[in-house]
Amino acid sequence: MTTPSQTVGPYLAIGLPWDDGPTVVPEGTPGAVWIRGVVTDGERNPVPDAMIETWQADPQGRFDHPDDPRGRVEGFRGFGRCPTKPDGSYAILTLLPGTIPGEGGATQAPHIDVSVFARGLLNRVVTRVYFPENTAANAADPVLKSVPADRRGTLVAEKTEDGYRFDVRLQGEAETVFFDV
Amino acid sequence: MAAPTSNKLILPRYRRDPEGTHPPLDSPGYRSTGLRHPKQPLVLLPQMLTEVTGPLLGPGRIGEQDNDLTRQHAEEPQGQRILVHGRLLDGDGRGIPDSLIEIWQANAGGRYRHIGDNWPAPLDPNFDGVGRTITDSAGRYEFTTIKPGAYPWKNHDNAWRPAHIHFSVFGQAFTQRLVTQMYFPDDPLFFQDPIFNSIPDEKARQRMISRFDYSRTTDHWALGFEFDIVVRGREASVFEDEEDE
Numbered sequence: 418m419t420t421p422s423q424t425v426g427p428y429l430a431i432g433l434p435w436d437d438g439p440t441v442v443p444e445g446t447p448g449a450v451w452i453r454g455v456v457t458d459g460e461r462n463p464v465p466d467a468m469i470e471t472w473q474a475d476p477q478g479r480f481d482h483p484d485d486p487r488g489r490v491e492g493f494r495g496f497g498r499c500p501t502k503p504d505g506s507y508a509i510l511t512l513l514p515g516t517i518p519g520e521g522g523a524t525q526a527p528h529i530d531v532s533v534f535a536r537g538l539l540n541r542v543v544t545r546v547y548f549p550e551n552t553a554a555n556a557a558d559p560v561l562k563s564v565p566a567d568r569r570g571t572l573v574a575e576k577t578e579d580g581y582r583f584d585v586r587l588q589g590e591a592e593t594v595f596f597d598v
Numbered sequence: 599m600a601a602p603t604s605n606k607l608i609l610p611r612y613r614r615d616p617e618g619t620h621p622p623l624d625s626p627g628y629r630s631t632g633l634r635h636p637k638q639p640l641v642l643l644p645q646m647l648t649e650v651t652g653p654l655l656g657p658g659r660i661g662e663q664d665n666d667l668t669r670q671h672a673e674e675p676q677g678q679r680i681l682v683h684g685r686l687l688d689g690d691g692r693g694i695p696d697s698l699i700e701i702w703q704a705n706a707g708g709r710y711r712h713i714g715d716n717w718p719a720p721l722d723p724n725f726d727g728v729g730r731t732i733t734d735s736a737g738r739y740e741f742t743t744i745k746p747g748a749y750p751w752k753n754h755d756n757a758w759r760p761a762h763i764h765f766s767v768f769g770q771a772f773t774q775r776l777v778t779q780m781y782f783p784d785d786p787l788f789f790q791d792p793i794f795n796s797i798p799d800e801k802a803r804q805r806m807i808s809r810f811d812y813s814r815t816t817d818h819w820a821l822g823f824e825f826d827i828v829v830r831g832r833e834a835s836v837f838e839d840e841e842d843e
Contacts, residue, residue, distance in 0.1 A: 432702025482651035496653035537630030539621035596643035
Protein backbone atom coordinates (compact mmCIF):
# COMPACT_ATOMS: atom_id res chain seq x y z
CA MET A 418 0.00 0.00 0.00
CA THR A 419 1.32 3.38 -1.02
CA THR A 420 3.13 5.60 1.42
CA PRO A 421 1.23 8.89 1.85
CA SER A 422 2.58 12.17 0.55
CA GLN A 423 3.70 14.90 2.95
CA THR A 424 4.73 18.49 2.36
CA VAL A 425 8.34 19.34 1.57
CA GLY A 426 8.01 21.98 4.32
CA PRO A 427 9.86 25.30 4.43
CA TYR A 428 13.38 23.90 4.29
CA LEU A 429 13.47 21.87 1.08
CA ALA A 430 16.26 24.18 -0.07
CA ILE A 431 18.78 22.40 2.14
CA GLY A 432 18.02 18.99 0.65
CA LEU A 433 16.76 19.03 -2.90
CA PRO A 434 18.42 21.63 -5.14
CA TRP A 435 21.27 20.48 -7.37
CA ASP A 436 23.87 22.75 -8.95
CA ASP A 437 22.91 21.46 -12.39
CA GLY A 438 19.20 21.03 -11.58
CA PRO A 439 17.92 23.97 -13.63
CA THR A 440 19.96 23.04 -16.70
CA VAL A 441 18.38 20.06 -18.43
CA VAL A 442 21.02 20.75 -21.07
CA PRO A 443 24.26 22.68 -20.50
CA GLU A 444 24.30 26.40 -21.17
CA GLY A 445 25.36 27.09 -24.72
CA THR A 446 23.58 24.03 -26.14
CA PRO A 447 22.28 24.99 -29.61
CA GLY A 448 18.51 25.42 -29.60
CA ALA A 449 18.21 25.57 -25.81
CA VAL A 450 15.48 27.80 -24.39
CA TRP A 451 14.86 29.24 -20.93
CA ILE A 452 11.49 28.56 -19.40
CA ARG A 453 11.01 31.19 -16.73
CA GLY A 454 8.13 31.98 -14.47
CA VAL A 455 6.87 32.99 -11.06
CA VAL A 456 4.94 30.87 -8.56
CA THR A 457 2.24 32.87 -6.75
CA ASP A 458 -0.36 32.12 -4.08
CA GLY A 459 -4.05 33.02 -3.72
CA GLU A 460 -3.20 36.64 -2.88
CA ARG A 461 -0.75 36.95 -5.80
CA ASN A 462 2.19 36.93 -3.43
CA PRO A 463 5.30 35.16 -4.70
CA VAL A 464 5.97 31.73 -3.22
CA PRO A 465 9.65 31.87 -2.27
CA ASP A 466 9.96 28.32 -0.92
CA ALA A 467 8.63 26.23 -3.80
CA MET A 468 10.41 23.93 -6.20
CA ILE A 469 9.58 23.22 -9.83
CA GLU A 470 10.44 19.90 -11.46
CA THR A 471 10.09 19.23 -15.18
CA TRP A 472 9.98 15.99 -17.18
CA GLN A 473 9.82 15.82 -20.95
CA ALA A 474 10.68 14.08 -24.19
CA ASP A 475 13.68 15.02 -26.31
CA PRO A 476 13.26 17.07 -29.52
CA GLN A 477 12.37 13.88 -31.40
CA GLY A 478 9.63 13.06 -28.89
CA ARG A 479 11.61 10.19 -27.35
CA PHE A 480 12.33 9.35 -23.72
CA ASP A 481 15.45 8.06 -22.03
CA HIS A 482 13.41 5.32 -20.38
CA PRO A 483 12.89 1.57 -20.93
CA ASP A 484 9.10 1.92 -20.96
CA ASP A 485 9.17 4.02 -24.11
CA PRO A 486 7.77 1.30 -26.42
CA ARG A 487 9.76 2.66 -29.35
CA GLY A 488 12.96 1.91 -27.45
CA ARG A 489 15.03 3.90 -25.01
CA VAL A 490 17.08 6.78 -26.41
CA GLU A 491 19.90 7.64 -24.05
CA GLY A 492 21.61 10.95 -23.60
CA PHE A 493 18.88 13.50 -22.86
CA ARG A 494 18.19 13.79 -19.14
CA GLY A 495 14.75 15.25 -19.70
CA PHE A 496 14.53 16.30 -16.06
CA GLY A 497 14.89 19.75 -14.55
CA ARG A 498 14.63 20.99 -10.99
CA CYS A 499 14.70 24.56 -9.75
CA PRO A 500 13.81 25.99 -6.32
CA THR A 501 12.08 29.38 -6.40
CA LYS A 502 13.93 32.53 -5.38
CA PRO A 503 12.65 35.07 -2.83
CA ASP A 504 10.66 36.71 -5.65
CA GLY A 505 8.99 33.38 -6.47
CA SER A 506 10.84 32.97 -9.75
CA TYR A 507 12.34 29.88 -11.32
CA ALA A 508 14.14 29.15 -14.57
CA ILE A 509 14.81 25.92 -16.48
CA LEU A 510 17.11 25.65 -19.51
CA THR A 511 16.06 22.90 -21.88
CA LEU A 512 15.42 21.81 -25.45
CA LEU A 513 11.89 21.89 -26.80
CA PRO A 514 10.22 18.47 -26.70
CA GLY A 515 8.94 16.89 -29.91
CA THR A 516 5.51 15.57 -30.77
CA ILE A 517 4.58 12.53 -28.70
CA PRO A 518 2.36 9.57 -29.55
CA GLY A 519 -0.96 9.55 -27.75
CA GLU A 520 -3.76 7.06 -27.51
CA GLY A 521 -5.29 5.22 -30.42
CA GLY A 522 -2.85 6.52 -33.01
CA ALA A 523 -3.39 10.15 -32.09
CA THR A 524 -0.50 12.45 -31.25
CA GLN A 525 0.03 14.82 -28.39
CA ALA A 526 1.29 18.35 -28.87
CA PRO A 527 4.79 18.98 -27.52
CA HIS A 528 4.53 19.44 -23.76
CA ILE A 529 6.48 19.28 -20.52
CA ASP A 530 5.07 17.73 -17.35
CA VAL A 531 5.62 19.91 -14.28
CA SER A 532 5.47 19.10 -10.56
CA VAL A 533 5.26 21.91 -8.01
CA PHE A 534 6.30 21.30 -4.41
CA ALA A 535 6.10 23.83 -1.57
CA ARG A 536 5.44 24.42 2.08
CA GLY A 537 1.66 24.39 2.32
CA LEU A 538 1.33 21.81 -0.47
CA LEU A 539 0.72 18.49 1.25
CA ASN A 540 1.09 16.78 -2.11
CA ARG A 541 2.77 17.98 -5.28
CA VAL A 542 0.54 19.62 -7.84
CA VAL A 543 1.01 18.63 -11.47
CA THR A 544 0.57 20.75 -14.56
CA ARG A 545 1.78 20.82 -18.18
CA VAL A 546 3.55 23.43 -20.28
CA TYR A 547 2.49 23.76 -23.93
CA PHE A 548 4.06 26.08 -26.50
CA PRO A 549 2.19 28.90 -28.24
CA GLU A 550 3.60 28.41 -31.75
CA ASN A 551 2.06 24.91 -32.06
CA THR A 552 -1.40 26.29 -32.73
CA ALA A 553 -2.77 23.36 -34.72
CA ALA A 554 -1.19 20.66 -32.55
CA ASN A 555 -2.41 22.35 -29.39
CA ALA A 556 -5.94 22.60 -30.80
CA ALA A 557 -5.90 18.84 -31.47
CA ASP A 558 -4.19 17.80 -28.22
CA PRO A 559 -6.37 15.37 -26.25
CA VAL A 560 -5.29 16.69 -22.85
CA LEU A 561 -5.71 20.36 -23.71
CA LYS A 562 -9.10 19.56 -25.21
CA SER A 563 -10.16 17.93 -21.93
CA VAL A 564 -9.59 21.22 -20.09
CA PRO A 565 -12.40 23.80 -20.04
CA ALA A 566 -11.73 26.22 -22.89
CA ASP A 567 -11.57 29.30 -20.69
CA ARG A 568 -8.79 27.75 -18.59
CA ARG A 569 -6.62 26.25 -21.36
CA GLY A 570 -4.57 29.39 -21.67
CA THR A 571 -2.99 28.78 -18.26
CA LEU A 572 -1.17 25.79 -19.77
CA VAL A 573 0.31 27.62 -22.76
CA ALA A 574 3.60 29.41 -22.20
CA GLU A 575 4.27 32.88 -23.61
CA LYS A 576 7.11 33.46 -26.04
CA THR A 577 9.91 35.65 -24.68
CA GLU A 578 13.28 36.85 -25.92
CA ASP A 579 15.28 33.89 -24.63
CA GLY A 580 12.54 31.26 -24.48
CA TYR A 581 9.19 31.17 -22.74
CA ARG A 582 7.33 32.42 -19.71
CA PHE A 583 5.19 30.01 -17.70
CA ASP A 584 3.74 31.30 -14.43
CA VAL A 585 2.18 29.02 -11.84
CA ARG A 586 -0.81 30.51 -10.01
CA LEU A 587 -1.60 28.09 -7.21
CA GLN A 588 -4.98 29.63 -6.35
CA GLY A 589 -7.46 32.29 -7.33
CA GLU A 590 -7.93 34.34 -10.48
CA ALA A 591 -6.54 32.58 -13.57
CA GLU A 592 -5.56 29.67 -11.38
CA THR A 593 -3.29 27.28 -13.27
CA VAL A 594 -4.92 24.04 -14.37
CA PHE A 595 -3.63 21.18 -12.23
CA PHE A 596 -4.02 17.53 -13.08
CA ASP A 597 -4.89 14.38 -11.25
CA VAL A 598 -2.36 11.82 -12.52
CA MET B 599 4.57 17.25 -37.91
CA ALA B 600 5.81 13.71 -38.34
CA ALA B 601 5.43 11.72 -35.18
CA PRO B 602 7.35 8.53 -34.57
CA THR B 603 4.90 5.72 -35.15
CA SER B 604 4.72 2.13 -34.15
CA ASN B 605 2.08 -0.48 -34.66
CA LYS B 606 1.42 -0.90 -31.00
CA LEU B 607 1.97 1.24 -27.98
CA ILE B 608 2.47 -0.97 -24.99
CA LEU B 609 2.32 1.23 -21.94
CA PRO B 610 2.28 0.33 -18.28
CA ARG B 611 -0.54 1.82 -16.23
CA TYR B 612 -0.19 2.89 -12.63
CA ARG B 613 -3.04 2.17 -10.24
CA ARG B 614 -4.69 5.04 -8.47
CA ASP B 615 -4.28 5.09 -4.72
CA PRO B 616 -7.34 4.41 -2.59
CA GLU B 617 -9.23 7.43 -1.31
CA GLY B 618 -7.70 8.73 1.91
CA THR B 619 -4.13 7.65 1.16
CA HIS B 620 -2.88 11.16 0.46
CA PRO B 621 -3.71 14.39 2.24
CA PRO B 622 -6.28 16.79 0.77
CA LEU B 623 -4.53 19.88 -0.60
CA ASP B 624 -7.02 21.96 1.38
CA SER B 625 -6.27 20.97 4.97
CA PRO B 626 -7.35 23.90 7.15
CA GLY B 627 -5.58 22.52 10.23
CA TYR B 628 -2.29 23.18 8.44
CA ARG B 629 -2.55 26.91 7.94
CA SER B 630 -0.06 27.23 5.10
CA THR B 631 -2.45 25.34 2.83
CA GLY B 632 -4.87 28.28 3.02
CA LEU B 633 -3.55 30.40 0.15
CA ARG B 634 -1.64 27.65 -1.62
CA HIS B 635 -4.18 24.95 -2.43
CA PRO B 636 -5.89 25.05 -5.83
CA LYS B 637 -9.61 25.83 -5.54
CA GLN B 638 -10.53 24.53 -8.98
CA PRO B 639 -11.05 20.79 -9.30
CA LEU B 640 -8.09 18.79 -10.62
CA VAL B 641 -8.47 17.66 -14.24
CA LEU B 642 -8.00 13.95 -14.83
CA LEU B 643 -4.80 13.33 -16.81
CA PRO B 644 -4.77 10.02 -18.68
CA GLN B 645 -1.44 8.26 -18.25
CA MET B 646 0.41 8.55 -21.50
CA LEU B 647 4.07 8.37 -22.46
CA THR B 648 5.21 11.38 -20.46
CA GLU B 649 3.49 10.10 -17.32
CA VAL B 650 4.58 6.46 -17.46
CA THR B 651 8.22 7.37 -17.98
CA GLY B 652 10.34 9.40 -15.60
CA PRO B 653 13.88 10.40 -14.79
CA LEU B 654 16.19 7.50 -13.98
CA LEU B 655 18.83 9.24 -11.97
CA GLY B 656 21.80 7.06 -11.36
CA PRO B 657 25.02 6.84 -9.38
CA GLY B 658 26.46 10.00 -10.97
CA ARG B 659 24.23 11.93 -8.59
CA ILE B 660 25.86 10.78 -5.36
CA GLY B 661 29.19 10.83 -3.58
CA GLU B 662 30.65 8.05 -1.49
CA GLN B 663 29.70 9.43 1.94
CA ASP B 664 26.33 10.82 0.95
CA ASN B 665 24.37 8.16 2.82
CA ASP B 666 26.28 8.71 6.08
CA LEU B 667 25.22 12.05 7.53
CA THR B 668 27.54 11.55 10.51
CA ARG B 669 30.72 11.63 8.39
CA GLN B 670 30.35 14.77 6.35
CA HIS B 671 32.57 16.86 8.65
CA ALA B 672 35.81 16.48 10.59
CA GLU B 673 33.98 15.59 13.82
CA GLU B 674 30.84 13.62 14.54
CA PRO B 675 27.54 15.41 15.09
CA GLN B 676 25.79 15.55 18.46
CA GLY B 677 22.84 13.27 19.09
CA GLN B 678 21.62 9.71 18.99
CA ARG B 679 23.27 7.85 16.12
CA ILE B 680 20.72 5.82 14.11
CA LEU B 681 20.65 3.55 11.09
CA VAL B 682 17.58 4.07 8.89
CA HIS B 683 17.08 1.33 6.33
CA GLY B 684 14.35 -0.17 4.23
CA ARG B 685 13.22 -0.80 0.69
CA LEU B 686 11.76 1.29 -2.07
CA LEU B 687 8.87 -0.82 -3.33
CA ASP B 688 6.12 -0.55 -5.86
CA GLY B 689 2.53 -1.32 -4.93
CA ASP B 690 3.02 -4.99 -5.72
CA GLY B 691 5.91 -5.37 -3.31
CA ARG B 692 8.60 -5.39 -5.96
CA GLY B 693 11.83 -3.62 -5.04
CA ILE B 694 12.74 -0.69 -7.28
CA PRO B 695 16.46 -0.94 -8.07
CA ASP B 696 18.97 1.82 -8.87
CA SER B 697 16.66 4.63 -7.83
CA LEU B 698 17.66 7.91 -6.20
CA ILE B 699 16.54 8.61 -2.62
CA GLU B 700 17.18 12.02 -1.07
CA ILE B 701 16.65 12.95 2.57
CA TRP B 702 16.89 16.10 4.67
CA GLN B 703 16.27 16.70 8.36
CA ALA B 704 16.80 18.83 11.46
CA ASN B 705 19.70 18.22 13.83
CA ALA B 706 19.42 16.62 17.28
CA GLY B 707 18.12 19.89 18.72
CA GLY B 708 15.41 20.22 16.08
CA ARG B 709 17.20 22.94 14.07
CA TYR B 710 17.61 22.92 10.29
CA ARG B 711 20.69 24.34 8.63
CA HIS B 712 18.52 26.85 6.79
CA ILE B 713 18.57 30.62 6.91
CA GLY B 714 14.85 30.72 7.64
CA ASP B 715 15.00 28.51 10.73
CA ASN B 716 15.12 30.86 13.72
CA TRP B 717 14.28 28.33 16.42
CA PRO B 718 16.88 29.04 19.14
CA ALA B 719 18.41 25.58 19.28
CA PRO B 720 22.08 25.59 18.29
CA LEU B 721 23.28 24.63 14.85
CA ASP B 722 25.69 21.71 14.92
CA PRO B 723 28.87 22.52 12.99
CA ASN B 724 29.23 18.81 12.23
CA PHE B 725 25.77 18.22 10.80
CA ASP B 726 24.24 19.38 7.54
CA GLY B 727 21.20 17.11 7.65
CA VAL B 728 21.28 16.18 3.96
CA GLY B 729 21.76 12.71 2.45
CA ARG B 730 21.40 10.83 -0.82
CA THR B 731 21.67 7.25 -1.92
CA ILE B 732 20.76 4.87 -4.72
CA THR B 733 18.76 1.72 -4.04
CA ASP B 734 20.52 -1.59 -4.66
CA SER B 735 19.33 -4.33 -7.00
CA ALA B 736 16.61 -5.34 -4.51
CA GLY B 737 15.46 -1.78 -3.87
CA ARG B 738 17.22 -1.59 -0.50
CA TYR B 739 18.71 1.58 0.94
CA GLU B 740 20.28 2.69 4.20
CA PHE B 741 21.34 5.92 5.85
CA THR B 742 23.42 6.50 8.95
CA THR B 743 22.34 9.71 10.64
CA ILE B 744 21.31 11.10 14.01
CA LYS B 745 17.80 11.18 15.36
CA PRO B 746 16.30 14.59 14.56
CA GLY B 747 14.76 16.61 17.39
CA ALA B 748 11.21 17.88 17.57
CA TYR B 749 10.79 21.61 17.02
CA PRO B 750 8.16 24.28 17.56
CA TRP B 751 6.39 26.14 14.77
CA LYS B 752 3.74 28.81 14.57
CA ASN B 753 0.84 26.85 13.11
CA HIS B 754 -1.21 26.84 16.32
CA ASP B 755 -0.69 27.53 20.01
CA ASN B 756 2.15 25.39 21.42
CA ALA B 757 2.61 23.63 18.09
CA TRP B 758 5.46 21.11 17.78
CA ARG B 759 6.45 18.99 14.83
CA PRO B 760 7.07 15.35 15.74
CA ALA B 761 10.62 14.23 14.90
CA HIS B 762 10.79 13.38 11.20
CA ILE B 763 13.08 12.88 8.22
CA HIS B 764 12.00 14.18 4.80
CA PHE B 765 12.26 11.54 2.04
CA SER B 766 12.13 12.24 -1.70
CA VAL B 767 11.88 9.33 -4.16
CA PHE B 768 11.35 9.00 -7.90
CA GLY B 769 10.50 5.39 -8.55
CA GLN B 770 10.51 4.66 -12.28
CA ALA B 771 7.75 6.87 -13.61
CA PHE B 772 6.44 10.41 -13.27
CA THR B 773 3.30 8.94 -11.70
CA GLN B 774 5.38 7.43 -8.87
CA ARG B 775 7.16 10.61 -7.76
CA LEU B 776 6.72 10.95 -4.00
CA VAL B 777 7.91 13.23 -1.21
CA THR B 778 7.01 12.12 2.29
CA GLN B 779 8.15 12.29 5.90
CA MET B 780 9.34 9.40 8.04
CA TYR B 781 8.29 9.50 11.68
CA PHE B 782 9.47 7.57 14.74
CA PRO B 783 7.42 5.05 16.73
CA ASP B 784 5.29 6.22 19.65
CA ASP B 785 5.99 9.92 19.23
CA PRO B 786 3.87 11.75 21.84
CA LEU B 787 3.48 14.73 19.50
CA PHE B 788 1.40 13.00 16.83
CA PHE B 789 -1.95 13.97 18.34
CA GLN B 790 -1.48 17.71 17.74
CA ASP B 791 0.35 17.65 14.41
CA PRO B 792 -1.86 18.70 11.46
CA ILE B 793 0.68 17.52 8.87
CA PHE B 794 0.87 13.95 10.17
CA ASN B 795 -2.90 13.95 10.76
CA SER B 796 -3.69 15.34 7.30
CA ILE B 797 -3.78 11.75 6.02
CA PRO B 798 -7.46 10.75 6.23
CA ASP B 799 -6.91 6.99 6.33
CA GLU B 800 -5.62 5.83 9.71
CA LYS B 801 -3.79 2.81 8.30
CA ALA B 802 -2.15 4.90 5.60
CA ARG B 803 -1.02 7.39 8.25
CA GLN B 804 0.65 4.61 10.21
CA ARG B 805 2.71 3.70 7.12
CA MET B 806 4.72 6.89 7.63
CA ILE B 807 5.99 5.65 11.00
CA SER B 808 9.24 3.72 10.96
CA ARG B 809 9.63 0.54 12.95
CA PHE B 810 12.29 0.18 15.66
CA ASP B 811 14.53 -2.60 14.38
CA TYR B 812 16.51 -4.36 17.06
CA SER B 813 17.96 -6.76 14.48
CA ARG B 814 19.71 -3.84 12.78
CA THR B 815 20.61 -2.14 16.05
CA THR B 816 24.38 -2.34 16.43
CA ASP B 817 25.88 -2.97 19.87
CA HIS B 818 27.64 0.14 21.18
CA TRP B 819 26.99 1.98 17.95
CA ALA B 820 23.53 2.84 16.61
CA LEU B 821 19.79 2.18 16.97
CA GLY B 822 18.11 0.67 13.92
CA PHE B 823 14.88 1.84 12.31
CA GLU B 824 13.19 0.28 9.30
CA PHE B 825 11.15 2.33 6.85
CA ASP B 826 9.82 0.94 3.58
CA ILE B 827 8.64 3.47 1.03
CA VAL B 828 5.90 2.25 -1.28
CA VAL B 829 5.05 4.04 -4.52
CA ARG B 830 2.16 3.30 -6.85
CA GLY B 831 1.92 -0.14 -8.42
CA ARG B 832 1.35 -1.12 -12.03
CA GLU B 833 -1.69 -2.59 -13.61
CA ALA B 834 -1.17 -5.43 -16.04
CA SER B 835 0.15 -4.14 -19.36
CA VAL B 836 -2.34 -2.55 -21.68
CA PHE B 837 -2.03 -3.17 -25.38
CA GLU B 838 -3.15 -0.36 -27.59
CA ASP B 839 -3.67 -0.97 -31.23
CA GLU B 840 -2.46 1.73 -33.51
CA GLU B 841 -3.29 1.96 -37.13
CA ASP B 842 -0.62 0.74 -39.48
CA GLU B 843 1.00 3.56 -41.31
